[in-house]
Amino acid sequence: MSGDQADAAVVGTGPNGLAAAVTLARAGLRVALYEAEDTIGGGLRTEALFDRDIVHDLCSAVHPMAAASRFFRAFDLPARGVDLRHPEISYAHPLDGGRAGLAHRDLERTCAGLGRDGARWRGLMRSLLDHSEGVVDFVLSGQRALPRDPVAAALVGLRTLEHGTRLGAARFHGEEAAALLTGVTAHALGRLPSIASGAVTALLAHLAHGTGWPLPAGGSRSIADAMAADITAHGGVFHTGRRITDLRELAPARLLMLDIAPRGLLELAGDRLPPRYARALRRFRYGPGAAKVDFLVSEPIPWANPEVGRAGTVHLGGTHAEMVRQETLTARGVRTDEPFVLVVDPAVTDPGRAVGGKRPVWAYAHVPHGDRTDPVPLVLSRIERYAPGFTDTVLASRGIPAAGMEHHNANYVGGDIGAGAMTLTQSVLRPVPSVDPYRTPLPGVYLCSASTPPGPSVHGMSGYLAALSSLRREYGVRVPPPLGVRP
Template sequence: MHRTEFDAIVVGSGPNGLAAGITLQKAGLSVLIAEAKQTIGGGMRTQELTLPGYKHDVCSAIHPLVLLSPFFKSIPLQAYGLELITPAFAAAHPFDNGHAAILNGSVRETAERMGKDKAAYLDFMEPLVRMLPGLIPDLLGPLAMPQKPLSMAKFGLKALPSSLNTSRLFKTAETKAIWSGMAAHAMQPLENLATSAFGIMLMAAAHLNSWPVPKGGSQSIANAMAAYFRFLGGRIETDFEVSSLDQLPSSKTVLLDVTPRQLLKITGEKLSPAYRKKLEKYRYGTGVFKIDWALDDAIPFTAAACKSAGTVHIGNTLEEIAAYERSVFRGRHMEKPFVLLAQQSIFDKSRAPEGKHTAWAYCHVPNGSQKDMTAEIESQVERFAPGFRELIKARHTMHSAQMEAYNANYIGGDINGGVQDIRQLYTRPVLSTSPYRTSAKGIYICSSSTPPGGGVHGMCGFHAAKQALKDVFKISNL
């Protein structure tokens, strides 16, 4: 390492670490990003996990929030190699009768396919989609007085109920099911308060911008962010695992893209006893079991719409999905998991050799689970795509403990950096007027364990960097 002193050091090069580094560097600081692995990206990495020529997203794959994020809107990633692809359909949800519900296009276009639920869906979603762009800065930030309090109140009335309660607005099993599949991204029981917020955000994102797929894999997002950061003058060091702040060069401030558990280890006794005690009470949520497949052909879904969808939610009815998510949250496995599946190679030919395909899927499991869910997941896919198993050339699997070994932020396989329920949605990692500050002067946390939580949006890093700029460098005009 050539420099012995920086204005700021960021530990971790996931979307939030890179966002923090870019924000600090844009403000004129000298910034180092320290990454433990050989490659940057955190949850945005793409590797040949199965066979040569088959590119698989190791963690995140579909990115509903990239085009909504104020941070991503503020940086020119397309000029640094990022190309986003829009699937024909954002998402599809197949049923045992061979049909599928589809999320795509405007609210009205989607509602037209909902039969008896057309009016109810329009009444529920149209006002939200109109309001959402103006609310995004507040929704993707820390708890504060909103810029548009009346609109936020209207949003909250629909977002705070449980998704099971909201499902009662709809009459058909198909609409209830596609709604519950969206809400299940909350990784908690669907009867929990505020699970409707997850369904709303994902469906509104689809209506506004679809759910884009980065060409070449999620690594493309990380690479573009890193290229822009370096263009600004920033420095990245890989193979630099930080287990103690004493390992770092001198700097005026440090931002850590880690969860509370690692923060406690890395900072040692620098944090106050009271703050440490609060961090020790931080709650982690359910884990995931993930599979990547190299396939001889595209997945032969019975429902034609599924063959044109970037994402397919496999869980059949609301009742099945709700039972599964409830069971997992209580620490139990079930035979028929709710499966979240992506098939990027249908739209991005760079993902697989000519005529071949890849697919990516995971299901929720109890935190820390080491149970192999391969048979259960593949049985669910086969249920809606007979002949799927015959197309498998190779597979790569990761249980929750392996997910954590791959990325230390995935405690017990929790890809959201902690439970995002009503108790911990805006009080992550602690209840504070500035959740990005720690009790130690100049030390900040910028991971998905801060508001607004999980997802590739960069806003946790952006807000943490803004706080550090204000506190340490007296810069607040961003």
């Protein structure tokens, strides 16, 4: 099926483009998807890099939202054969001297390990866990309607104010608990503390003790493959290796869904956008960059604290004070030799990822926007600080500077994997202030990328909400189509 035959054309096959296509195809529309790269998935791609038997996640690796978001709950990945593997320790935060904070999936084990800070940790997490679905649905919404669970919304507001100010870490006695919480806060990729990072913390930290921080067996591409299979089963067609350079290439499709950043919309629409809207898109701010490093290693990471080696995700940033300083400098554009680094050894959770004594290691370093520095030495140094001897296990490595990330995925402008700075304003009013942030002034053209609410992460909600908006406005469809596996 070509664009001439399609009811809807989707540009970009990242998780949001796929979610939009799933929703539209389920509603009965003929959908054609266009992907500039040779493989679909965007941030969900998994490929062999150094050894044909060892696959590496090229962007995202750990997926809390695949187990929690409203779209994926309805889509039901496990029923489609996607095996979400849960580590016993959701994430860990090593400190000097062999110390570490450990966020077990079991809340009580976490609290026991934090000593006198255990009761405080429980106080932060228990109420969120009791209203977890409401918390997730409120944070991962368009923030344009009354919350379904007002108690959950109130809890999010309270925890956001607490985590987004100096109160968050000040309540703890020891460095382990404060660092454990701040490591989650740093996922917001911006200065610390901030209100936006507080909301990220409320969401991600409690999920570590609930639906978890799972890794899909075989890599992130299994999520994209499941979504693509559903789209194809409902008549959708994929066109890979097809870069769209002008919206007119997609005519006469009645509906256009764009999983692209605002800069991409400006390029594709040219002078057809109203000047006021175009100016607003140009004012859209992009955040700090992420530099990616992939390692092929000969053994598990030799953490100084062996318990860290049981975690699905490891945060390397030092103490709370060190992370606040580092992330704030990074947001200001100042490069240092001690970036915040996220590390994943997938075979810890998915043993099948280790083959013949070799295994992949995934890492991101937070760096200034557009930074061109080779991240491999930076990441090696950070891992060595907490895992002496790691360098000796490295068989091969590949680093992509922040400036190179957008060549891999055009939405990662300057290496911003969040597709837009997570400031207080842009957390909700993205890409421009609007009652319907997905609808553009061009007839039938909608944005559905992470540059729209609710923002970054593999949750599919931006695509899902954009698709529902388009179905309501263009076709008068007000009841969301069912997304589950049919008997």
